[in-house]
Structures are given as structure tokens and as C-alpha cells.
Amino acid sequence: xxxxxxxxxxxxxxxxxxxxxxxxxxxxxxxxxxxxxxxxxxxxxxxxxxxxxxxxxxxxxxxxxxxxxxxxxxxxxxxxxxxxxxxxxxxxxxxxxxxxxxxxxxxxxxxxxxxxxxxxxxxxxxxxxxxxxxxxxxxxxxxxxxxxxxxxxxxxxxxxxxxxxxxxxxxxxxxxxxxxxxxxxxxxxxxxxxxxxxxxxxxxxxxxxxxxxxxxxxxxxxxxxxxxxxxxxxxxxxxxxxxxxxxxxxxxxxxxxxxxxxxxx
Numbered sequence: 001x002x003x004x005x006x007x008x009x010x011x012x013x014x015x016x017x018x019x020x021x022x023x024x025x026x027x028x029x030x031x032x033x034x035x036x037x038x039x040x041x042x043x044x045x046x047x048x049x050x051x052x053x054x055x056x057x058x059x060x061x062x063x064x065x066x067x068x069x070x071x072x073x074x075x076x077x078x079x080x081x082x083x084x085x086x087x088x089x090x091x092x093x094x095x096x097x098x099x100x101x102x103x104x105x106x107x108x109x110x111x112x113x114x115x116x117x118x119x120x121x122x123x124x125x126x127x128x129x130x131x132x133x134x135x136x137x138x139x140x141x142x143x144x145x146x147x148x149x150x151x152x153x154x155x156x157x158x159x160x161x162x163x164x165x166x167x168x169x170x171x172x173x174x175x176x177x178x179x180x181x182x183x184x185x186x187x188x189x190x191x192x193x194x195x196x197x198x199x200x201x202x203x204x205x206x207x208x209x210x211x212x213x214x215x216x217x218x219x220x221x222x223x224x225x226x227x228x229x230x231x232x233x234x235x236x237x238x239x240x241x242x243x244x245x246x247x248x249x250x251x252x253x254x255x256x257x258x259x260x261x262x263x264x265x
Contacts, residue, residue: 001085001089001092001093002085003085004082004083004084004085005082005083005084005085005086005089005093007082007083008079008081008082008083008084008089008093009079009082009089009093009096009097011078011079011081011082012075012078012079012082012093012097013097013100014078015074015075015077015078015079016075016097016100016101016104019071019074019075020071021101021104021105021107021108022069022071022101022105023105023160024069025069025071025072025075025098025101025105026098026099026100026101026102026105026164027098027164028068028069028072028098029072029075029076029094029095029097029098029101030094030095030098030168032064032068032072032076032094033091033092033094033095033098033173034091034171034173036090036091036094037088037091037173040087042063043087043088043090043091044087045059046059046060046080046090047080047084047086047087047089047090049083049084053080053081053082054081056080056081057077057080057081059080060073060076060077060080061073061077064076075097076094079093079094079097091173092173095173096187098168099165099168099183099184099187100187100191102161102164102165103115103161103184103187103188103191104191105161106159106161106188107191111159111161112188112191112192114159114162115159115161115162115165115188116185116188116189116226118158118159118162119162119165119166119181119184119185119188120185120228122153122154122158122162122166122181123178123181123182123185124230125153126177126178126181127178132149132153133177133178135149136149136150136170136177137176137177143170143171146170147167147170147171150163150166150167150170151163151167154166165184166181168180169181169184185228189226192224192226193223193224194223194224194225194226195221195223195224195225195226195243195244196225196226196228196243197214197217197225197226197227197228197241197242197243198228198230198241198242198243199213199227199228199229199230199239199240199241200229200230200231200232200235200239200240200241200242200251201229201230201231201232201235201238201239201240202231202232202233202235202236202237202238203231204229204231205229210227210229213227213239213241214226214227217241217243221243225243235251236251237251238250238251239251
């Protein structure tokens with residue numbers, strides 16, 4: 001997001017931060033985002049820059065009071081009181097806030113590390129199983145069918161927050177399952193003021209090696225680093241680290257490729 005939308009999201013995040021974490025809050029905010037996706041008239045009414053903030057807030061309260069929790073209504077009111085560059089930015093903001101609400105709830109139960117790890121492992125399982133990935137991404141199948149498939153996969157194996165986020169990734173408002181899962185992992189890391197480093201190695205790292213690598217990256221980037229380690233035989237020794245848009249490639253394969261390019265001139 002940019003400009004006024006970014007500022008409005010920040011104010012809505014402050015409203016979320018002042019709200020006690022609750023199990024259903026994230027689902028409520030996501031449901032409102034979906035409602036706005038399908039109702040252009042409502043979306044325009046709640047984001048019309050010509051309308052005073054008080055008018056938009058009053059409309060939101062009139063429409064949603066008694067239908068959602070008081071906490072969700074306060075966050076929605078803070079959101080619609082802001083200015084949005086695009087009407088769809090409000091839905092995107094509520095979607096993001098819904099994820100942050102789920103992460104906050106997991107953190108309040110001291111389950112954040114567990115949820116973060118489960119999201120990463122589920123992301124890798126789906127990436128490795130082509131048939132499963134195709135079914136989850138098949139828009140011809142009803143959303144509830146695809147969500148049922150995920151629930152069967154996760155039943156008794158994952159925290160309820162992980163399950164809700166995974167179901168939401170299937171119904172990702174136009175975003176792919178993989179992209180949604182990555183966004184959720186970033187949100188979980190941000191809750192701990194950390195960044196995610198995706199580490200690819202030929203052989204899995206020991207706990208001590210992970211700690212040393214995380215500490216070294218933390219010193220380099222000036223913040224905590226959460227490692228997501230992927231064992232990839234194509235790495236051929238060494239380590240490849242992706243942090244956001246940056247890549248640190250210390251693998252033998254990378255050095256061989258560089259040598260070939262130099263020889264080829």
C-alpha cells in the first residue's frame with residue numbers, strides 16, 4: 001500500500017493493538033473483507049473521500065453493530081475513518097488485519113513459534129505434492145471443498161490458528177495459496193520483530209549450526225532472523241540464504257555457475 005492507504009492501515013493496526021486478542025476476531029475481519037469484495041456499492045460508500053470520516057464510521061456502525069463483536073466493530077470503524085487511495089485497499093487492509101489478529105491470538109496463548117513452524121511445514125508439504133497443490137488451487141472446485149481437504153490433512157496435527165489461516169489461504173481473495181502462506185509467515189515473524197530467512201542446504205543443519213547462522217545473519221541485518229531451512233540436493237554443498245529480495249549464495253553450484261560464465265567470457 002502507498003500514501004494515504006498506508007497511513008490508514010497503520011491507524012487501524014493501532015486499533016487492533018489496543019484490542020484484547022480473541023479467537024474469532026480474525027475470522028470476522030476477513031469476512032468483512034470478503035463482503036466488500038463482492039459489494040462495490042458498500043465498498044465505495046465506506047471509502048468515498050468526499051464523505052466525512054464521521055459519516056463513514058456511522059454507516060459502518062449502523063450496518064455491522066450487533067452482527068460482529070465490539071472489538072471487530074472498533075477496528076472496522078478505525079479503518080473506514082481513514083482515507084484510501086483505492087476502494088479495494090480497504091478490503092486488503094482488513095485482510096491483513098485479520099491475519100495479524102490471528103497471529104496476536106496465537107501469541108497470547110504462547111503458540112506463536114508453533115504456528116509459525118506449522119505454517120512453514122504445511123507450505124513445504126503442499127509445494128512438494130503437486131496433486132495436492134493443484135487441488136487447492138483449482139478455482140473450479142468450491143472453496144469449502146478445498147478447505148475440507150486441508151482440514152483433513154491438518155486434523156489433530158496443527159493448532160487451530162494454523163488451520164484457520166490455512167483455510168483462509170485457500171480462499172485467498174485472488175492470491176495463490178503459496179503467496180498467502182508466505183505472507184502469513186512474514187506476519188508471524190513481524191510479530192516478533194524478526195525477518196524470515198529461507199535457507200537452502202544439501203544436508204539439514206544441526207541445532208547448533210542453525211543458531212550460529214541465525215546469530216550471524218542477525219548481526220548482519222541488525223534484527224532477529226527466523227530460519228526456514230529447506231533441504232535441497234541441488235544446492236551441492238554450502239548454503240543459499242534468501243531474505244526478502246536479497247540472496248546470499250555460498251553454494252558450490254553457484255560458484256561453478258560463476259566459473260562457467262567467466263570461462264564463456
